[in-house]
Structure formats: structure tokens, C-alpha cells
Amino acid sequence: MPPYLKIYDGTTNPEDHIIHYVATVKGNDLSKEEVPSVLLKKFGETLTGGALTWYSQLPTRSIATFEEMADKFITAYVGAKKAEARVKDIFAIRQMHGERIRDFLARFNRVIMSLPNVTERMAVAAFQNGLNRNGSRATRKLLSRLMKYPPTTWEEIHNAYCAKVRADEDDINSPTQRLMSLQIEAKKDHRNEGQRDQLGPRSGQERHQPYVRTSAPPPP
Structure with a gap:
């Protein structure tokens, strides 16, 4: 041959x-x-x-x-x-722009559950491949962790997420954090308005004040 x-x-x-x-x-x-x-x-x-x-x-x-x-x-x-097709399917899963790691994990798991006989090692490799390298700080943080300590099991992936990322995502996306962000912006706007009031009218406004006629002074 x-x-x-x-x-x-x-x-x-x-x-x-x-x-x-x-x-x-x-x-x-x-x-x-x-x-x-x-x-x-x-x-x-x-x-x-x-x-x-x-x-x-x-x-x-x-x-x-x-x-x-x-x-x-x-x-x-x-x-x-069929196994070759499964490999192509799971390696096609990508973290979307703006998608939290928590949501990507859940979506990835749903796809894996629909594909029988996918090995754990294959799933681990596909998940790492699917993370958005230009994504959020949390995503880059997880990628750095996985590169430093390469996982071989799905449990190690989950542990790395819990140790390095979950708390950050919870803080950033919690209702309390969103409310605090809105309150901070409102305070900034209020301070800016106060500063403008203290400065008084601008010079251009002073030049255009209406003319008021006054009585002539008495002759000497």
C-alpha cells in the first residue's frame, strides 16, 4: 500500500x-x-x-x-x-459575549446530557476550549486558574469555578450590587448639581443681564 x-x-x-x-x-x-x-x-x-x-x-x-x-x-x-460526531458537537459549544460562566456551565451541561457516552476527559477539554478568551474578567480569571492547574475531571472544573469565580459573579450580578451601583450614580449626579449651584451664574450670563434704568444723581 x-x-x-x-x-x-x-x-x-x-x-x-x-x-x-x-x-x-x-x-x-x-x-x-x-x-x-x-x-x-x-x-x-x-x-x-x-x-x-x-x-x-x-x-x-x-x-x-x-x-x-x-x-x-x-x-x-x-x-x-457517532462518537466522532459527538466530539464535533461538544467542541462547537462556545461561551457567548456577555454570558456569565455560571450560565455557560449550565448550557454546556445541558448539551453534554443530550450526548450519550461522552467521556469526562473529553468534556473537560471541550469546556476549556469553549471559554471566551476575550471575555469578562471572571472568565479570564478562570482560564488562568485552569492553565496553572490543568483539570482532568469535571469536579476539578467546578471546584476551580467555586474557588476563583463564583463569588465575583455573585457580587457583580446580585440585585444588591446593582442597586448600590444605581445609588452611587445618583449621588454623583447630585454632587455635580450642587457644584454647579455653588459656582453661580457663568460670566456669559452676567454680561447679558437686563439693563435697569436708575434715576440720575442730583446736580452738585
């Missing part, structure tokens, strides 16, 4: 491997009659790991054509195709 032919280990889409394998074989200098025989005889050379074990356990002469081999192969590894 050509050195550039992809080797299949049973963890990715089996249909993609079949398509690539057939295209590679047909690209060699073979007659049309030779292609089916070569496809069947050389297929085992494209496998490794669990896929090679599966191939070696097939009964001798139990498969007569490459089409039959391809059908059995795809059926055996259809689960790998």
Missing part, C-alpha cells in the same frame, strides 16, 4: 476510510478488472489497533467481495462515526 494511505484504528468515521481507500487503490496503475480483487485483498493492510483485531477475527473466506467487506466494516464501526 502507498505510504500516504491513511491507517484506520477504529476511532473515526469508517465511511471516510472506505472512500479514501478506494480512491487510493483506483489511483494506482491497475486495470479495471484488477481493482475489485486488490480492494478486498489489501484492505487489512490499512487497519491497526482494534480495527485490525476485528479484521483478523473474520472467518476465512467468509467474505467474497469488497462491497460485502465494506458493509460489514461500516456496520462494525458505526459507533465510531
Whole structure:
């Protein structure tokens, strides 16, 4: 087999491997009659790991054509195709602009719950990948923590959030904090108005005061 032919280990889409394998074989200098025989005889050379074990356990002469081999192969590894799709799904989850980490965690968990058989290590990697690196101070704080202490379990992700971020998000987004912010702004406006009153009328206003006629002074 050509050195550039992809080797299949049973963890990715089996249909993609079949398509690539057939295209590679047909690209060699073979007659049309030779292609089916070569496809069947050389297929085992494209496998490794669990896929090679599966191939070696097939009964001798139990498969007569490459089409039959391809059908059995795809059926055996259809689960790998679904797993590959799950990986793409969870790594597509991204923290939106302005989304709190708490809300992103909840949304991420909902997606994970809808995808069966996602490993914990895969979920941890996908969550870190989905954090917005240009996000809020709390997000950057969590990312820094996770880079310093790389997590391997979902519990470690949660503990890092609780230790470094949750209190900040609670303070920033609580009703009390929002009320205090409004009160501070109101006090600033009030102080600014008081300062303007103390300064009195501006010079331009003084120049435009209405003229008031006064009686002429008595002659000396």
C-alpha cells in the first residue's frame, strides 16, 4: 500500500476510510478488472489497533467481495462515526459575549446530557476550549486558574469555578450590587448639581443681564 494511505484504528468515521481507500487503490496503475480483487485483498493492510483485531477475527473466506467487506466494516464501526460526531458537537459549544460562566456551565451541561457516552476527559477539554478568551474578567480569571492547574475531571472544573469565580459573579450580578451601583450614580449626579449651584451664574450670563434704568444723581 502507498505510504500516504491513511491507517484506520477504529476511532473515526469508517465511511471516510472506505472512500479514501478506494480512491487510493483506483489511483494506482491497475486495470479495471484488477481493482475489485486488490480492494478486498489489501484492505487489512490499512487497519491497526482494534480495527485490525476485528479484521483478523473474520472467518476465512467468509467474505467474497469488497462491497460485502465494506458493509460489514461500516456496520462494525458505526459507533465510531457517532462518537466522532459527538466530539464535533461538544467542541462547537462556545461561551457567548456577555454570558456569565455560571450560565455557560449550565448550557454546556445541558448539551453534554443530550450526548450519550461522552467521556469526562473529553468534556473537560471541550469546556476549556469553549471559554471566551476575550471575555469578562471572571472568565479570564478562570482560564488562568485552569492553565496553572490543568483539570482532568469535571469536579476539578467546578471546584476551580467555586474557588476563583463564583463569588465575583455573585457580587457583580446580585440585585444588591446593582442597586448600590444605581445609588452611587445618583449621588454623583447630585454632587455635580450642587457644584454647579455653588459656582453661580457663568460670566456669559452676567454680561447679558437686563439693563435697569436708575434715576440720575442730583446736580452738585
